[in-house]
Amino acid sequence: MQYEQPRSFWSAFGTGGYPDEPPLLEELGINFQHIQAKSLTVLNPFKKVSDTIMDDADLAGPLLFIFLFGIFLMLSGKVHFGYIYGVGVLGVVSIYLILNLMSETGLDWSRTASVLGYCLLPLVILSGFSVVLNLGGYIGLVLSVISIFWCTYSSSGMFTTVLHLNDQRFLIGYPVGLFYTCFALMTVF
């Protein structure tokens, strides 16, 4: 398949592509190594978070986690995709405002969305449990409290290392904890 000019109109209908075309995943910005590294950082709360972990603020991992969360909720009978979207957007915007007001160097919104989305992973695990268990009782309450604390601990740790705030960890943790509590409420009730 030879074309006169590599980017002519008809190349959209062919499969030749153009020279120097990067591979698809690299062009979309999905880097599986990074996604795996960041997920393992969230899952291991006792390891120290490095400074440069959020240098590429990709949203592919968080999108995957949010879809998984919605699918697990759907499998347990609650179709709440609209609420997830609404609470997510509202929470990200308000946490972006608070972080910019409280820190010396600001943070742009895609990076806050990325951190908050990656640290949603323990809540995704909780919603996976909600498919098989009934979370309304005592065990469910304990599990949800543990997941909220885990999410809040890892995300406030990431925010404090990325923004270099040293004595405001609990202050960042409180609104982030409220944000994850809303998600947990959606999972349990």
Place this chain on the structure above:
Amino acid sequence: MGMQFAGNAMAQGTAYMERNFNQWINMPALRHYFNVNNVYVVNKLKLLLFPWKHSPWTRSITRTETGQMGGYKPPREDINSPDLYIPVMAIVTYVLVCGLVTGQKGSFHPNNLYASGSTAVAIVFFEILFTRLGCYFMNIPFEASIMDLVAYYSYKFVGIIFTDLTKLMSGPGWHSWVIFVYTGLSIGFFLLRSMRYVILPEASAGPSTLNPQRKRRMWFLLVIAGLQLVYMFFLIN
């Protein structure tokens, strides 16, 4: 190519929004109110619930290198300075606690959250209006900023949350009324001491300057502090 175009469009959109946003909200002034740390928040919460023994209530003033007076010290360095972190968190937590209380009764609906949030904001707005009108009618030169008043009048939500949580955990009864009266009185006392420097600008204490104007202003201050209990009664559920 497409990704670069989308990235450029997003960057231009955000820059446009930020330019117009900064015209309406003064960011550096707001930053001063959010310049808090863990120790300040813990001590301020303790002060709100037990203000009786705290001794110097004046706000510290920063001095520049030449010894002249700049603005007030940020909340990090001065426990008496009002901040906006605790009020914002208190109002958000109050809305969530209202949702929790209605959820326990089984009548939760997301519209109720909007109703409680707007009631809270409306009461704070009404108090600020009342204070400004009172200062205008009594010829008090008003030097504090509106953000200070928002902060002072939103501290009562801490007491309201405390009362609501005790009511949630141990049921309604005489002990939740005791907690309500205690938090109302402590927030009232806190406001009395803090607003003294706003309403009575000549900070000379003592009865030697008891002219009618000063007596009227003191009554105004007492009315503001006493009304806190009334507002709290309407806000707890």
